Structure formats: structure tokens, C-alpha cells
Amino acid sequence: MATGGFALPNYNESSAQQRKMLLKATQTFGEILNFSPTLTNGTIVIADYGSSEVYNSMVFLSRTLQNFRKISSQPILVFHNDLPDNNWVAANKILLESEESYIKIPDVYFSAIGRSFYDQILPNNSVHIGFSSAAIHWLSQPLSAPDHILPSSSNDPTFKAIASELAHRDLLTFLSHRHKELVNNGRLLLQFADSNNNSSLASTVMQQVSINLLSRGVITEEEKRDLTMPIYRRSNEEIQQVLEEVSGLFRVISIEKIEAKRYEGVSDEHLREVVEQIKKYGPGMMRTPLLRAIKRDSEEFERIFEIFAKKACEVFESIDARNSLSSYHSIVLEKIARE
């Protein structure tokens, strides 16, 4: 991956699929940018909700802002937001050091906000454009599903109803804060997993590994239940319900489904490299959910983590990565102007 000589850390290195999905919105975001001079003739404020280590957002913004500079020289301030324990060191370094950074574009600045997007994180009426990619399917609280690592894939009706209700409330909370932060007619691009995506690579691997570890007596039934990713893939109906509830706040500019085969067009050689990367970093991403689920002393935890990581690599090897499909909702909303 060309990164201007910068050694990419964990998430940045292993998130090509999320980048592919975000780049599909290049034209849509270009239209949103072109609209923003109607909102201000001063600094255009862009907020990126759930940026992780920023590489994907940076590439996306570099492309779209370069085009925007052909029609406007207005200053631009980008706020990247993620949780407080995000790898902000990696984020700052890549923005400052990468050849692909948008800071090479004149009059473009950035800042970072380490705070949950389920809070209001910027002042009222201060954001012209918001976007969020592959982040708002993360729920505000952990859940423990009886039968599946992904809450939205559970077949337990009682649990499924609890998870769906939490996902509903979370999206409403997210939108009500963004409504306050946006200026009148400010726009929001939201891309997040939809329920067709249940067969995603990571969840397939993790589900198989957790069943295997339970059957071998490595983890207990309770530990397996707590080993649930706090991710909810919303169906069309669930989205429609939320959009109806916020119809007094937001106008729907567009709503579509985007899909991509994760490794379409990738050579066999490159795919082998990607598989090696995922084997290297994938298990590490499960460390936090494992720490929540496996309440043992640190030596015992490390022993289980090693078994988990080894099995995850084995399962990953056996899966047809090339045909794994990503399916996302892609929605553009506009804040309805207050009288």
C-alpha cells in the first residue's frame, strides 16, 4: 500500500475494505462539498465521526478536497472524532507525514476529538458537513448474545429485540446530537453495515473460533456469551423507522445500498499479502472483546488469547476471502432549517 513511506499501524493497515466502501462515496461527497459554499463564505467545518487511525478518511478527503479546490479557496477545518483510547498518535503522524495527506492542500487544517459520538462533541450550529464511515453500527454498550458473536445474527427472539431496540435508540441519539451540531441545511453522509452483511469475514471467523473454543472446553458457556461484538447491522426496515422518527429534523437527500466484493480485482499475490496482514492483526482486534469476556488472571488470559489467535488464523486460511461481500447503507441527510 502506498503510504508515502509511512509505516502503517494496525487499523490503517488492515482496513482496505472499509476504504473501498468509503471511496465509493467520492462523487456523493463531492456534491455535498460543492453545496457547502451556500452555507458559509468563511471556514467550512467538516466532522468525521468514528475516524479510527484516520488513513481511510485522509485518502477520501484528499481526493474530494483537491476537486473542491478547483471551485473554492475557502478555508477548511476537519475534526476527526473517535473514542478517547483511539490510536491518536498514529492518526496525527499519518496526517503530518503521509504523501497522501490533505494537509498538502492549501488552507486545510485538522483537529481531533477523543469522545463518544453518542455525546454532543461540537457546539450548536458549527458543522457544515458531517460524515461517518463504518462506525455507527458500533453500539453504545456491550451485549451478550446467547448464540452468535454478532447481535444482529442472533436467532434468539428475546435477545434480538433487545439488540434492535438498543441500535434504534443509539441511531436516534447519534442523529439528535448531529442535528444540534449542524448548521441549518448542513449535510451528513452516513455509511454503515446493513443486515445483508452478516456473512462478513471477521464475524464468520470469530463465530467459528468461539464455537471451537467452547467445544474444547477452553472457554465457558458464559464467556462465549460475553464474547459478543458490540456491532449491529441494521435492516432497511430498521433504518426507515428511525428516519421517520427524525423526519422533522432531517430531509433525506439520498438513500442507497452499496455493495462490494472485498477483494474484487485484487491479484492472487496481493490477496496472499492481505491474508497475511489480517492473520497478523485480526486476532489483536478481538483482544478488547476477549478481555471483557474472559475474566481470568493475566497469565491464563494470555494462554487463552494465544489459542484464540492460532485458531483464528487457521479458520481464516480455510475461508474463501475473495468472495466475501460487504454491504452498507449509504445515506445523505440535510438538517431542516429552523425558523
Ligand SMILES: C[S@@+](CC[C@H](N)C(=O)[O-])C[C@H]1O[C@@H](n2cnc3c(N)ncnc32)[C@H](O)[C@@H]1O
Ligand atoms: C471500523 S472503524 C472505521 C474507521 C474509519 N471511519 C473507516 O472508514 O475506515 C470504526 C471506528 O468507530 C469508532 N467508534 C465506535 N464507537 C464509537 C463512539 N461511540 N464514538 C466515537 N467513535 C466510535 C471505533 O473506535 C473505530 O475506530
